[in-house]
Amino acid sequence: MITRDLLKPGVNIKRWVLVGIIGIFLLFYGINEFINKKYLWSIKSAFPIFFIGIGVLILYIALMQIIKSFIILINIGNVDVAIDSKNFGDLIYEKRALVKGPKIVVIGGGTGLATMLRGLKKYTNNITAIVTVADDGGGSGVLREDLGILPPGDIRNCILALADTEPLMEELLQYRFKDGRLKDQNFGNLFLAAMDGISNNFEEAVQKMSSVLAVTGRVIPVTLDNMILKAKLQNGKIIDGESNIPKAALDYNSPIEEVFIEPIDAKAIKEALFAINGADAVILGPGSLYTSIIPNLLVREIRDALDKTKALRIYVSNIMTQPGESDDFCVCDHIKAIHKHAGCKVVDYVLVNVGKLSNELEEKYQKDNSNMVNINEKEVKKLGIEVIKSDFVKIQKGYVRHDADKLAAIILETIMEKKLFYDKKRIVEYFYLSQRLKEHKNK
Template sequence: MMLRNLLKPGINIKRWILLGIVGVSILVFGIFELINKEYHSLPKIVLSALIIVLGALIIYVAIIQIIKFFIILVNTGSIDVAISSKKFEDLIYEKRVLIKGPKIVVIGGGTGLSTMLRGLKKYTNNITAIVTVADDGGGSGVLREDLGILPPGDIRNCILALADTEPLMDELLQYRFKDGRLKDQSFGNLFLAAMDGISNNFEEAVQKMSSVLAVTGRVIPVTLDNMTLKAKLKNGNIIDGESNIPKGVIDNKSPIDEVFIEPTDARALKEALVAINEADAVILGPGSLYTSIIPNILVKEIRNALYKTKSIRIYVSNIMTQPGESDNYTVNDHIKAINRHAKGKVVDYVLVNTGKISSELELRYRNDNSNMVIINEEEIKKQGIGIIRSDFVKIGKGHIRHDTEKLATILVETIMEKKLFNDKKKIGEYFYLSQRLKENKKNN
């Protein structure tokens, strides 16, 4: 009924939808021309920038006009947006619970981090994701090299994980071009690159994109400095660049001794430090040990904040080892690597997987030099670290992943037990979270 009302003759909204599509096309064309090195010259760069601005302006005008028409249709009764009293009450209750949720800071990068965020946002609005900017491969690497911006890939994934968007919009922003010079480039990366072009810095671009997509919480790059990750291998060789490290380890047949960043004095964002200081819990991972988690704590101000915070610090251990990065590592080896690079203890509790996988899937992973991470409880306890066990395994398209719902539930239960319940000021939050946990477990 709504679609019929919107498209019937005389409404004139179709022209603005068409204009918006034209604006998107112009914007993408402008970005494409800007990153095309073949014909780079000052006039070409200026022209491309003007095309990008024109495209953004057209999109803005189209959106404003569509909103105006929507308001007119609502006021004239052409579109029924009535909400049942029961649904309205549920909406208020949900917002009431989420606003009172714990303050959670997550630190890392990669798909593991965004997977966890999708679950956590069901329990709290107070989420801050501090994301690595060491990525130099794939579409992010191309944009980093051509436009001089920080890599947008991990940031984009976290924004989408926390966004309140329709499935179609999510699919659009994750879409990768299949042909031409934009092949394998994500539309979401281009969107963030365009935002960076009309912003004062990358942090502002992330904030603007988060605002457009109605993000729950905040997504913050760990630094605005052009950070490069390097690895020193046991044989003394240095591997330059995050994307080259796993392959470098395999080619050299020598494991990682340590990783480090350049510049060594990279500065953290003030908002990230404040968030860690005020958090009820700081969660490290899940994600690649040396290329997603550790790069963040190599920023000196971040690791200092982790020392000083009164929050509980939780590490989510990987389910499988990663070839060329954590070969044959146990859970304890992961923790020791984190604390060694942090130059002190920054983990209070570790979440470990007790779930099993089929022998067929285990064999397939073993053929790719990947094994289930062994827990070795006694060694972990010797470091004074609490162990939280659960079955987190979820199989998707033949790959082993953390189960989003189970992971979020066990994390929130841990925060309630270890932090909120022992803090008189947090008892109200404890009550609301208990209700939400009961509801989610019932629904699942």
């Protein structure tokens, strides 16, 4: 069964086996020449040493490609490798694959980011969430104004997404008061505000709350400065405040031309920069384009780090357009807006949805002037960006959301496929990640 799958057309294993045989032939030819001709270490020895080197190199490349093809076959379910999931498999996975899993940095804010984190934490412990602090609406806005702290809402959601807590604890921290002076306030926000009161700064408060809730990875605010988001509309109007921008764009019937922050020289937290520099992959989104994703790129040190990192840079496109922010935007328009504000290319791959909605749900969204984001693949490729397609649609309480498990699986598959050749020492971790991916696909 395994042999037949490995020899299928298009798998490329036959090709790399042949290349490996050529490498072995050159290797042994060189060794034989070196020994039998008794060149020892004279100038003439360069001839057999050259063949030995070429043989080793070709054999090495062939082995890496065979392993890569094998792992891809495991991912798509064509090869079944039996491991006792209750004993050896789980033990190795927990001790090796999670602890030494891919280093992933996610950048953004809002519910989309938290949703993705819930999926990613099943595959790696090495997650850093860099979260916007531009929010000034709702309960977060009230606490920001009353207590002078950075808005806790998006950070709280990311902490809970990565936390290892009982359902009751998560329900408590997500509880929103319904009456009295605390009406509409979230208990988790108050918890983080209290933690800020006994900490030296907001970053320390986030770390303490993360420790209490046994968070996988790290959650880091993009800056500790009191960042205010502003927007210039195409009609020239300047809008102050993240929560006011989409509404003003709709009221004035004028799209957003650009967004900017005050202070313009907001400083990034150093740990965020270290994480980006050492990452295997940096994920932008999913989330509101102008109010969740781009604000992070307006912190100069963050966009500079993204420009220089050797990590895979992946943008997760939204499934639906957002009224007041991305009306009639295709995937290409989203990426152009990101690059415009970053001042450089920060996206190498884009994950796009090809799943469909029911007619009833699509009509519901169209009544709110929201449509599915058009891919326009040719235009995206003109930007030098590779398009990765999948069905990410999940319906929750009548709303379209990204499926956390499917999204995480595609991200991990992309990292393994694109990074495996360069990370030879981590083949064992990639193998068990492949097993885990297959387990989730079979559920």
